[in-house]
Amino acid sequence: MVExxxxxRFDHPGAWRSSRRDGFTLDVAFAAPPxxxxxxxxxxxxxxxxxxxAVAGLLRPQSGRVALDGAVLLDTAAGICLPPERRRCGVVFxxxxxxxxxxxxxxxRYGLRRAPRDAEGPGFEEVVALLGIGHLLARRPxxxxxxxxxxxxxxxxxxxxxxxxxxxxxxxALDAARxxxxxxxxxxxxxxxxxxxxxxxxxxxxxxxxxxxxxxLEAGRVLAEGAATEIAARTDLPLASxxxxxxxxxxxxxxxxxxGLARLGFPGGELVTxxxxxxxxxxxxVRLRARDVAxxxxxxxxxxxxxxxxxxLATITPAGEPLEVFLRLDVGPSQVLARxxxxxxxxxxxxxxMPVWALVKAVTFDxxxxxxxxxxx
Amino acid sequence: MTLGLAAxxxxxxxxxxxxxxxSVAVSLVPAIAIAWLLARGRFPGRMLLDAxxxxxxxVPPVVVxxxxxxxxxxxxxxxxxLHDWFGIRLVFTTEGAALAxxxxxxxxxxxxxxxxLEAVDPGLEAAARTLGAGPIDRFLTVTLPLMSPGILAGTVxxxxxxxxxxxxxxxxxxxxxxxxxxxxxxxxxxxxxxxxEATAARLAxxxxxxAVAGLLLAELLARRMHRWLGRA
Numbered sequence: 001m002v003e004x005x006x007x008x009r010f011d012h013p014g015a016w017r018s019s020r021r022d023g024f025t026l027d028v029a030f031a032a033p034p035x036x037x038x039x040x041x042x043x044x045x046x047x048x049x050x051x052x053x054a055v056a057g058l059l060r061p062q063s064g065r066v067a068l069d070g071a072v073l074l075d076t077a078a079g080i081c082l083p084p085e086r087r088r089c090g091v092v093f094x095x096x097x098x099x100x101x102x103x104x105x106x107x108x109r110y111g112l113r114r115a116p117r118d119a120e121g122p123g124f125e126e127v128v129a130l131l132g133i134g135h136l137l138a139r140r141p142x143x144x145x146x147x148x149x150x151x152x153x154x155x156x157x158x159x160x161x162x163x164x165x166x167x168x169x170x171x172x173a174l175d176a177a178r179x180x181x182x183x184x185x186x187x188x189x190x191x192x193x194x195x196x197x198x199x200x201x202x203x204x205x206x207x208x209x210x211x212x213x214x215x216x217l218e219a220g221r222v223l224a225e226g227a228a229t230e231i232a233a234r235t236d237l238p239l240a241s242x243x244x245x246x247x248x249x250x251x252x253x254x255x256x257x258x259x260g261l262a263r264l265g266f267p268g269g270e271l272v273t274x275x276x277x278x279x280x281x282x283x284x285x286v287r288l289r290a291r292d293v294a295x296x297x298x299x300x301x302x303x304x305x306x307x308x309x310x311x312x313l314a315t316i317t318p319a320g321e322p323l324e325v326f327l328r329l330d331v332g333p334s335q336v337l338a339r340x341x342x343x344x345x346x347x348x349x350x351x352x353x354m355p356v357w358a359l360v361k362a363v364t365f366d367x368x369x370x371x372x373x374x375x376x377x
Numbered sequence: 378m379t380l381g382l383a384a385x386x387x388x389x390x391x392x393x394x395x396x397x398x399x400s401v402a403v404s405l406v407p408a409i410a411i412a413w414l415l416a417r418g419r420f421p422g423r424m425l426l427d428a429x430x431x432x433x434x435x436v437p438p439v440v441v442x443x444x445x446x447x448x449x450x451x452x453x454x455x456x457x458x459l460h461d462w463f464g465i466r467l468v469f470t471t472e473g474a475a476l477a478x479x480x481x482x483x484x485x486x487x488x489x490x491x492x493x494l495e496a497v498d499p500g501l502e503a504a505a506r507t508l509g510a511g512p513i514d515r516f517l518t519v520t521l522p523l524m525s526p527g528i529l530a531g532t533v534x535x536x537x538x539x540x541x542x543x544x545x546x547x548x549x550x551x552x553x554x555x556x557x558x559x560x561x562x563x564x565x566x567x568x569x570x571x572x573x574e575a576t577a578a579r580l581a582x583x584x585x586x587x588a589v590a591g592l593l594l595a596e597l598l599a600r601r602m603h604r605w606l607g608r609a
């Protein structure tokens with residue numbers, strides 16, 4: 001359990017010295033579960049990296065408290081502020097920050113050599129294998145690609161045997177191709193890590209792929225926090241106004257014939273998709289965008305749409321846009337959001353409690369909206 | 378191999394190298410400490426310290442030599458206890474020449490080291506902290522290696538300047554062949570002696586050669602070091 005409460009106001013009293021952050025106030029409190037990834041998600045400048053720096057001890061907030069499984073790292077009221085080197089928070093920085101004068105192997109062992117003897121964690125060989133960096137050990141950081149550098153940085157942080165892993169937009173400095181290269185390693189690391197992970201990002205696809213818990217931030221404040229799937233399904237948050245707003249479904253691959261359509265199972269139904277999600281049994285999380293879901297009041301026939309899910313209309317909520325509404329549909333125990341026009345709402349005389357059919361095209365899933373799922377809790 | 382140099386001329390060359398080496402040896406560690414204070418320290422009097430360190434650059438060398446004579450003379454406030462309690466005498470000795478040279482070249486070495494230190498990305502030191510490295514640990518394993526190009530530059534500059542220090546040396550420790558007569562002092566003496574033109578020319582040539590060799594060596598080492606640090 002990671003408890004974080006921080007208050008910090010950026011300002012310099014002297015008028016001759018001012019910064020972009022002047023007058024910005026950070027005032028947040030949240031708790032992260034003891035295992036899995038807690039994503040701090042919000043637009044640039046919302047204070048999420050500042051939170052991470054304060055947890056790591058690299059920034060001293062004016063007031064606040066940070067505790068990790070009951071161990072206090074910071075408590076300004078009690079005058080406690082452990083230096084970063086005694087907090088045992090492994091940090092993965094956006095810019096990797098590998099030591100340029102040391103080989104990859106020495107970089108990896110830097111934290112390991114300084115970890116307490118009784119600290120438990122995966123061994124050197126195990127981490128090297130997990131991140132696929134065995135062939136890089138003798139090299140210098142300057143000779144690595146951006147993606148390789150970030151993988152080494154992940155290993156270095158993990159090998160320091162931290163009690164908490166902090167990741168500050170670890171993929172933001174990479175191009176799309178490199179991100180796709182590193183993301184699976186992040187997922188593997190998340191599954192292997194025995195400590196909680198705080199993951200700062202402004203990319204929703206990383207949240208979808210990695211986050212179990214989500215803290216939504218805006219302008220230095222917490223808008224919402226909770227399970228990532230629950231937050232994604234809410235229509236009262238700024239997330240809902242995004243074009244890719246929609247629910248996250250944790251799926252298991254039922255069948256994936258070579259050259260054919262794959263079938264994904266989720267609690268309450270199945271989806272047919274053109275994705276190539278991996279072998280049967282693979283778990284993955286799919287973002288089902290609300291604007292990709294259509295609704296019919298009678299079971300449709302003679303249409304190309306592959307997924308016709310029997311559902312019950314639960315609620316109707318405004319969608320921000322005056323002409324549109326969100327429909328929350330119960331599909332078995334799962335929920336699906338559909339975004340339709342008010343015109344359709346009236347034309348079909350939709351009311352909560354009505355049985356409906358949710359229509360989802362098999363081609364609507366692309367790799368951007370699907371990602372390796374979180375490990376089962 | 379005498380290169381046509383007389384024994385006392387060789388002596389001047391050897392003495393110059395010895396004085397320059399010893400001056401760098403004594404000033405390197407304090408220079409790194411002062412450079413660190415000036416670059417990273419936040420304390421009252423930082424600007425004063427900065428000015429004090431740079432004084433030898435602007436004060437006439439003869440004045441620096443005179444100041445050393447006042448302080449470290451046998452009856453000076455530092456020289457007297459050194460002499461009475463430890464039997465150390467600096468005036469008119471090679472050690473004194475090294476001290477005068479060290480004081481004169483100190484600002485050069487501090488400036489270079491400070492530039493080297495300011496080129497170190499504080500983010501890397503922060504990374505070392507999060508990996509469990511305490512202050513001394515991270516200074517030795519991260520900061521010091523990364524600032525080594527600055528230390529190298531400072532060392533070479535101070536060494537080269539130390540070979541040629543004249544005013545402070547001659548004022549503090551006089552011009553004693555075999556004891557304090559370094560290359561520039563020997564050249565000066567030769568120009569003051571009838572028929573010394575050839576000696577002066579030879580010694581000047583050696584001074585020039587040493588300076589060029591120093592520059593080339595520094596360049597070579599700097600390239601290697603940058604490659605070692607992964608900066609192309």
